[in-house]
Amino acid sequence: MSDNRPPLIPTTSTSHPHNPIPEEPASLPQHSIAIDTTEHSSESSSSLTSGSSSSDSEGPSTPRTSQQVKNAFEQMKGEGTSAVAPTALQKSKGRRGSTKLISSNPEDVRRILGEAKGTQFMGKVCCGGGCCWIKEEDENADVSAIQPATPPDNDAYRSLLINLGRLTLSTKLTNTTELPEQTVTFSPISSDEPTRESTVEKHPPKFVQPHPPYDVYSAKLHHARELTKPGAEKRTYHFDLDVTDYPKEGGNVDFVVGGAIGVVVPNSEDVVNEVFDLLGVPKNVRDKPVLMKTADGRWPTIWGDEKARELVTTRRELLTWCSDLQSYPPTKHWLRLLAEYADEPSEKKILMYLSSAQGQAAFCDLRTGPNVTVSQLLSAFPSSRPPLPHLLSVLNTLMPRFYSLSHDPQVSCFLDDRKTHRIIEIAVTVHETPNWRGGPRTGIGSGWFERQARKVIEAEKNGTDPLTLDIRVPMFRGLMANPLAKEFISDGPMLLIGAGVGIAPFRGFVQRRLKSANCANKVWVLQGIRDVLVDEIYTGEWGVEEEQVKKVVQSRRGKGEYVQQEVRHQADLVWFIINAIDGRIFVCGSSKGMGEGVETALVEVAMEKGNLNREEAEAFWAQKKSEAQYIAVSVFSVNF
Numbered sequence: 032m033s034d035n036r037p038p039l040i041p042t043t044s045t046s047h048p049h050n051p052i053p054e055e056p057a058s059l060p061q062h063s064i065a066i067d068t069t070e071h072s073s074e075s076s077s078s079l080t081s082g083s084s085s086s087d088s089e090g091p092s093t094p095r096t097s098q099q100v101k102n103a104f105e106q107m108k109g110e111g112t113s114a115v116a117p118t119a120l121q122k123s124k125g126r127r128g129s130t131k132l133i134s135s136n137p138e139d140v141r142r143i144l145g146e147a148k149g150t151q152f153m154g155k156v157c158c159g160g161g162c163c164w165i166k167e168e169d170e171n172a173d174v175s176a177i178q179p180a181t182p183p184d185n186d187a188y189r190s191l192l193i194n195l196g197r198l199t200l201s202t203k204l205t206n207t208t209e210l211p212e213q214t215v216t217f218s219p220i221s222s223d224e225p226t227r228e229s230t231v232e233k234h235p236p237k238f239v240q241p242h243p244p245y246d247v248y249s250a251k252l253h254h255a256r257e258l259t260k261p262g263a264e265k266r267t268y269h270f271d272l273d274v275t276d277y278p279k280e281g282g283n284v285d286f287v288v289g290g291a292i293g294v295v296v297p298n299s300e301d302v303v304n305e306v307f308d309l310l311g312v313p314k315n316v317r318d319k320p321v322l323m324k325t326a327d328g329r330w331p332t333i334w335g336d337e338k339a340r341e342l343v344t345t346r347r348e349l350l351t352w353c354s355d356l357q358s359y360p361p362t363k364h365w366l367r368l369l370a371e372y373a374d375e376p377s378e379k380k381i382l383m384y385l386s387s388a389q390g391q392a393a394f395c396d397l398r399t400g401p402n403v404t405v406s407q408l409l410s411a412f413p414s415s416r417p418p419l420p421h422l423l424s425v426l427n428t429l430m431p432r433f434y435s436l437s438h439d440p441q442v443s444c445f446l447d448d449r450k451t452h453r454i455i456e457i458a459v460t461v462h463e464t465p466n467w468r469g470g471p472r473t474g475i476g477s478g479w480f481e482r483q484a485r486k487v488i489e490a491e492k493n494g495t496d497p498l499t500l501d502i503r504v505p506m507f508r509g510l511m512a513n514p515l516a517k518e519f520i521s522d523g524p525m526l527l528i529g530a531g532v533g534i535a536p537f538r539g540f541v542q543r544r545l546k547s548a549n550c551a552n553k554v555w556v557l558q559g560i561r562d563v564l565v566d567e568i569y570t571g572e573w574g575v576e577e578e579q580v581k582k583v584v585q586s587r588r589g590k591g592e593y594v595q596q597e598v599r600h601q602a603d604l605v606w607f608i609i610n611a612i613d614g615r616i617f618v619c620g621s622s623k624g625m626g627e628g629v630e631t632a633l634v635e636v637a638m639e640k641g642n643l644n645r646e647e648a649e650a651f652w653a654q655k656k657s658e659a660q661y662i663a664v665s666v667f668s669v670n671f
Contacts, residue, residue, distance in 0.1 A: 187410035190467035206388035235352040252502040286440035293431040309409035357404040375414035432476035437535035523613025530559035533620035559594030595628035
């Protein structure tokens with residue numbers, strides 16, 4: 032069959048069927064196109080801004096091709112250059128870009144998009160950093176006669192490290208926080224009101240209830256001692272509390288292994304007196320009974336109903352037991368309140384600045400920097416003395432602190448006067464932060480416990496029976512259904528992993544295990560500490576040969592390893608326990624650092640022993656957590 036198809040490569044001046052590589056043409060016309068950019072820019076700008084078009088469309092069109100380009104096109108056509116002839120539309124109109132008009136009115140848009148509503152504003156989303164509130168100060172403001180805002184000259188203010196930028200007394204501030212409403216008022220009590228004895232030094236007022244209708248129980252401090260040695264980075268104390276007469280509650284709730292108690296702790300007496308002095312509250316009214324009225328909310332109770340209240344109390348009781356004076360960072364309501372009652376112009380301006388959009392960055396730095404207390408703020412701005420009722424309206428409620436039981440509550444008791452006394456035991460680590468006056472400042476809860484322990488230790492040193500001191504601990508039974516207590520099972524192998532005081536609740540686990548013959552040799556403890564010589568707690572108090580069940584890992588001595596590294600070393604044990612019937616792995620410590628490190632180590636163990644990839648290993652531990660075989664909690668006894 033003959034093939035009449037044309038050759039694949041035509042014969043031209045630049046190509047040939049036997050030469051598949053095209054050659055450069057011998058000569059090409061060279062054209063120089065000079066475009067007046069000024070005219071073109073002006074024309075384009077005019078077209079864009081005016082929206083004019085030769086089309087009947089109401090929508091904007093692409094700019095026309097300039098006259099110079101059209102002339103060059105005609106020149107190229109006249110010289111015989113191969114070019115496509117313009118269409119009739121191009122002859123009648125200026126040449127346009129290749130953009131295709133698909134809609135010219137709202138009806139076209141609805142036809143294309145259907146009945147969809149198009150772009151909608153869903154709402155602002157805040158990252159939490161406060162950056163969306165920041166507004167820059169006016170850089171074009173007249174600075175010829177400006178008086179700068181002079182910072183207060185005192186150590187308390189300097190410790191706040193506030194960056195004022197270009198703040199002056201005439202700086203315009205916007206979006207300032209409104210003055211918070213005063214929800215607390217005081218009024219004199221009637222003369223026929225019965226007198227009552229204040230227990231402010233030992234016990235909170237009756238209206239401070241943790242979970243109505245139950246009251247705070249006054250437990251007698253039976254004994255206290257320091258568990259760590261001198262030189263320890265963090266001091267830890269042990270406390271024995273007498274709960275023999277603790278009232279029965281509904282549901283036959285009792286103290287259980289792994290449970291925790293709530294302790295209602297007071298602000299330090301020194302801190303309370305300092306706040307009184309800074310506010311200018313006379314000494315003769317601090318302990319005087321008054322009728323306090325609240326407009327709404329739970330305060331001054333802990334978890335009471337949100338409602339208005341009328342209570343007879345004293346100013347000292349409220350500052351001591353009801354409002355937190357040092358645990359929370361300052362809020363804009365605090366600062367706006369101080370600004371309202373500041374007499375010195377610069378102090379008022381700085382406080383208003385921190386409450387405004389222009390001072391948002393400085394406010395964020397203040398909140399996320401070193402811990403700031405109420406007395407520190409009042410000392411930093413001495414001209415501000417807000418009324419105590421208004422200040423109480425914006426302060427946070429002083430909440431209970433929770434501490435894990437460090438023993439088996441069913442086996443701890445003692446005999447006194449032929450009567451069996453029931454004891455519960457807790458361990459408390461002292462939390463410290465830098466104080467603006469220099470030196471450390473202890474947390475409200477841990478600092479209070481340390482002061483009570485010092486009284487006991489000092490009495491014993493002087494040969495005095497600590498029981499004669501009659502030291503009381505306001506507490507209540509709570510969190511007996513927390514994960515440590517809820518998932519404790521007396522059978523099945525168990526691995527207990529803890530660091531620092533996080534090991535304390537596991538002491539009760541081991542004590543309970545030793546009571547069951549079926550559980551012998553089925554419990555192991557991995558304890559992480561800094562230095563075994565000064566930091567190890569409850570040495571020799573586990574009721575068992577400790578070297579058989581407990582492995583201590585030191586981070587500051589010897590090899591310098593952390594507990595998560597020992598988890599990797601004990602991969603065989605970990606894998607055996609987690610796959611055994613009723614096997615449990617408990618982790619108790621800080622959620623950051625130690626807790627995250629242990630979880631990463633457990634994932635790596637599953638990858639190695641189970642031949643899993645990382646995603647599968649993470650899913651494996653997530654399933655074990657849902658099945659209550661892997662229980663990880665933050666330690667309750669690290670409370671400020």
